[in-house]
Amino acid sequence: MNNSRQSDIPGYLYALDGMRAISLIFIVIFHTFQQSWIFYNLKISPDKYLFNFEIFQRYGYVAIDSFFVLSGFCLFYPIARSMFGECEFRGWKNFFIKRARRIYPSYVIMLILTILIPSFSYIGGMYDPKSFTNVAHNVIMHLLFIHNFDSHTIGTTISTAWTMSIEVQFYVLFPLICIPFRKKPVLTTVVMSLVAVLLRFILMANANISQPIMSAITPIYFDVFAFGMISAYFVVYVRNKVKCIDKLKLCMTIISALSIFSAFGYMCWLRKISFPNGVAGDVYFRFLYRGIFSVLIALFLFTACFSYGFWEKKIWGNKFFVFLSSISYTVYLWHQNVFIFLKNHNIPYSTQNPVMNDRAAMDGLTLICWTVSILAGIIITNYIEKPIVKYGLKNSILKLLELIHLRPPQKNTVRSKE
Template sequence: MSAAHLEAGPVPATQHVAIVDGLRGLAIALVILFHYWQITWWVIPLPFTGGQHNLEALQVAGALGVELFFFLSAFCLTYPQAKTMLEGAPLASLAHYTYRRAIKILPSYWLAMLILLVCFPTLYPTSAERGYWVDVLMHLTFIHNLFADTHYSINGVFWSLGVEVQFYVLFPLLAWGFRRQPWLVCAGMVLLALAYRAWTHTQPLGEFSHLNNQLPGFLDLFAAGMLSAYLLVWLRQGPAVLWAQLRPWCAGLVLLALLVLALLFADLNQARGAAEGYALWQSAHRLALAGLFVVLVVAGSYAPALVRSLIANRVTVWLSLLSYNLYLWHQVVARVIKEYGWWPAATPVPMDDPSWRWSMFVVAWLAALAWAALLTYGFERPLLQYGVRGVLARLRTRWQQFQQANLAEA
């Protein structure tokens, strides 16, 4: 592959894909919009419409950000595999893969569990049925999402980490098959997801929502993420002049995908009123969402810069950087502010105060961003960059320098 090819193409030959960062930022924004809509019941009005139009459909659909997170996770795990398959890049060892997943997920997760269990034990109570320590152990082993009574305990958003880590455990086996038969493995994952979701529809409606949010029900999203990584690396083998000619078509595909997503969001807003309407809609449309995500990543990577900037820009890329800690803490931050009366309302029921609804929404956003930034820059990133031993060594060095400075002053 020539240097000219690399310079001409919009996707660098590294593991960094800007459009994926942008989509991750949009995913966390969607999730926060959904949860803060639930907590405040503030519907964001569209400016200059006199209150006639709003963004409620977008806020309601925000829970689909989790589906996008799953897709992106599979993309990021598979991208190095695709580079090995198509570009001859070295393949990381299983030990390296395990370490990188652990250092990314576990420290921030353990810290969140510790703070919540010690400081806010009643915010998300542990399972009374199983007991405190059993619930904690289930969370530490990431099986809490498998059971309804522990699905939302300790922290309501932890359920998705159970699905995520279960996929991490399964991924080395999937990757082994994917490197040999990528299309066959992805097709098998899609068929398994469709069969599983068809089975969940035969179960009592009260159990359906819980079953719908288990790993098998998301396998088509994970497959789409894996296939997107493969397609992106494969397309990069083509001549740069071809992609220059196809950029207008890629721009059209991205804009069309965004339009279809907006229509789907509006449809979900209409369907949510029925019994288990949200979960039923997700089950029926998950494969379609997976296909749209593929278009956004692949076509978006080759679209003109102006179109790409709709997804990947300074704001969304920064949100992507904070996304893990934002995800872990955004709901907790808002609930603590609300339930501890840190942002008081003028009415006994805060949601009856229109001023409180919008101001609480803004305050919670700012507080969550500030807390997530502190944890990301002060805790998560140093661990990712230096590792546990490296961080401890640097702390030890700084402590020794501090002691020496005090002795010198004395």
């Protein structure tokens, strides 16, 4: 074990914060473009750009896969550490309890909000907030995280929640996947990748499945999750087995930087691809090219963990990225629905039709959306989600009652049940 990295062994890897923060920014600016039709650029003259954000706004959807790579990494990282004696794996019951505590609080709050205030969601089409049966069906499907199976529930209520159904379904499969992965991580990664690619080609040949449903089938993301898992495995393997890793910091830093620049180059390449008529570009990406981007993100995570401190900690682990990473889940759940709510209520007010023609209103819409989403992220993450993750729901409520003096302080009232 490398003594120079003992302080990181409890699990804190700075590159994860940076990648999670960047991924959130990309997703939000992609949805900002979807809602506002506005490109943001820094011009040095009427005809010259200092920086053009258009590519990030058009192709920010690729960050969905970086979130899945991160998820695969974070899921397998503690298991990999237990394989090499760095920590003890505390069992699958504890695993699912911690996942539920992490996922459900923000999710349920957002779901309740969309039910109580229907204008937070897209109204019409498949979703009718005036129909009790329709609403009940949507709520049940979302609470069970199976809304990606039904064209009547995918994209309703929480508009970004289709990815959460994929996440949770992968959690359920994860213990089974870990059985071969622990023994043959490389071979299992190859098999998961082949399964995902083969299934994607089969689905592309089936014209009877709608594109939204087709893009939200969990097994087509097996390769993306697997790349994150194998990256986590090799981080722990190298940390324990490769004694000269500290001598390779320059090489690792260079490869890490090249991975990020290559990911940007990949987005530029997407811009040049001609997609078939009737197939959305983001859907086409998910079926044919996602493996390229996912491998680059996994390679970045691996190499960044062994890079120079200024790159790993100062750049990717800066305070802003750490802050944004900590609230990323809630912001991700909220931002698109806040956009929808503001547009449904014509906030900021505009007389233009469509409202996207009003640049000032769209700038205000973007500012309000970012502000509300970040505030919601701060409040829900720090005062609801984190206490529940640490103490559990019951003990979190007891602690809250003590804080507001509705219950006398008691010793050992609040205790983590991990």
